[in-house]
Amino acid sequence: MTWVSSSATLLRNDTSELSDLMRVEQDLTERKLSEGIKQVLIMNLKSTQTELERSIKARDEFINICSHELKTPVTSLGLQFQVADRQIKSGDPTVYSEARVKRRVDLVNRQLEKLNQLIEDMLDISRVASGRLQLLREGIDPADQLGALGVQLEIEVQEAKFEGDAYRIEQVITNLVTHAMKHEDGKPVHVKVSSAQPDSVILSIRDEGIGIAPSRLKTIFGRFERAISSTNISGLGLGMYLSQQIVQEHGGSIEVSSEVSSGTTFVVKLPKAPAGV
Amino acid sequence: MSNSASIYVIEDDQDIRDSLVEILELEGYAPEGFSNGQEAIESLQCPKSLPEVMLLDLMMPVMGGREFLQAREQLDPSVRSIPVYLLSAVVPYRGPLEGQVAGQMRKPVNIDDLLSVIERHAKGSRPQKSRAA
Ligand SMILES: Nc1ncnc2c1ncn2[C@@H]1O[C@H](COP(=O)(O)OP(=O)(O)O)[C@@H](O)[C@H]1O
Secondary structure (H helix, E strand, O other): OHHHHHHHHHHHOOOOOHHHHHHHHHHHHHOOOOHHHHHHHHHHHHHHHHHHHHHHHHHHHHHHHHHHHHHHHHHHHHHHHHHHHHHHHOOOHHHHOHHHHHHHHHHHHHHHHHHHHHHHHHHHHHHHHOOOOOOOOEEEOHHHHHHHHOOOEEEOOOOOOEEEOHHHHHHHHHHHHHHHHHOOOOOOEEEEEEOOOOOEEEEEEEEOOOOOOHHHHOOOOOOOOOOOOOOOOOOOOOHHHHHHHHHHHOOOEEEEEEEOOOEEEEEEEEEOOOOOO | OOOOOEEEEEOOOHHHHHHHHHHHHHOOOEEEEEOOHHHHHHHHHOOOOOOOEEEEEOOOOOOOHHHHHHHHOOOOHHHHOOOEEEEEOOOOOOOOOHHHOOEEEEOOOOHHHHHHHHHHHOOOOOOOOOOOO
16 A cells, blocks of 8 residues: 555655645545545545644744744844944943943853753754654652752652653753743742652642643644744743653653643653663 | 933843843933833833834734734824834734834844934934944
8 A cells, every 4th residue: 555655754754745645645546446445545644734734834933933032142142242342443441341241241141051052952852853862861869850940849758769861851840840930920839749659750740820721732742832822932832842752752751731820730750760761 | 311312122032122222322322121012002102202213023922013013003193103123033024014114124133234224213313422433
C-alpha cells in the first residue's frame, strides 16, 4: 500500500509536502479499491491534511513571534550603543559618568541574557524534534530545586529523591512554578512533593489564579501554542511543550487541570529510576 | 525646558522605552513613556497638553498598536491629527488603519532616522539646545 509509507514520511517531516498528500489522494482515486475503503482512506488523508495545514500555520506564527522576540533585545542593544555613540561624538561628558555607564552595562547584560534564553529555547526545540535531547542520569532532590525558587513548600514525604537530568528537571519545575506565580492573581501557590508510590515521585503545582479556558487547555502542551492571544506577547510558547517532552523522555507524565478564575494544577509524575535515561 | 515638544513613546518593553525616552530627553524634547495603548489613550482623553508626535509599537499587551489606532478614532479631532509613527519588528504594517499613520519604521531603530522624522513633525518647538553635531 503506497499510501501508508507516503503518509508516514509526511508525518515525519511534518512541515513539507502537502503536494505528496494530494498525489497519494489522486493515486487512491485512480485505483480500483472498493468504494467503502476508498472513502475511509480519503477521509483519513483529509484529516491528516487539515492537521498538517494547522501545524504549518502554527509554525509560521511561531517564526513570526520568534522574530519579534529576537528583535526586542536587539533593538534595545542597538539604541543603547547609538545613544552612547552620539554622546561621544558630541563631546557630552555625561556619557562617561559612572551612573550612566553602570546603567548601560546592566541593560546590555540583561538583553544578552534574554537573547541567550531565546536561542536556548529554539535549540531545545530542534533537539527535541530530532530526538537529540540527551539526558544525564544523576541524583535529584526536587526540594532543593524548589527551595532555590523561593516558593513555599508543602512536602508530604521527605525522601523524594529520584534520578534524572537535574538541569532538565529544573527547567520543568522553573517553568511550571514561574507560570503559577505569574498567573496567581495575588493568591498563594501550593507546591507539593510526594513519593507515596514506591517507584515514582509526584510534584504538584497548584495556583488559585486566573485559570485557563477549556479550549486553550487542550492545546497548552502543543509545540507553538500560547494560551493567550498573539497581541499579549509573553514568550515563545515553548515552555509547556518542552516541559512535557522532558518529562516524557524521563518516562514520566504531566497533566493539567484548570478552571477559569479558580486556578490551575499541574501534576508531574516521574519514575524514581527512569529506564533508558 | 517647559515649552519643548512633548512626545509619546508607547512601547511595552521597558528597556526600549527607557532608551527612547533617554535619547529624546538628550535631544531636548519632553518625552513621556507608556507601556501600552490603553495608558496612552487614557492620557489623551484628559491631556494637560497634547503631544506633537507619538511613537507607537504594534505588539503590546492590554492594548496593542492596531487597537490603539482604532481607539484613537473615537477621540477629539485635535488628537486624531497628531502624527503617529509606527515602530515595529514586523513593518510594513498593512491594514485598514494603515492610512492613519504618518510613517513606519522597522526595529532595530536607527536613531538618526528617528530623530529626523521627529524633527519634521515636531516642527519648531524643540529648544535650540543640545544639537552639537
Ligand atoms: N498556571 C497557569 N495559569 C494560567 N495560565 C497558564 C499557567 N501556566 C501556563 N499558562 C498559559 O500557558 C501558556 C503556554 O505556556 P508556555 O508554553 O510556557 O509558553 P509562553 O509562556 O512562552 O507563552 C502561557 O502563555 C500561559 O498563558
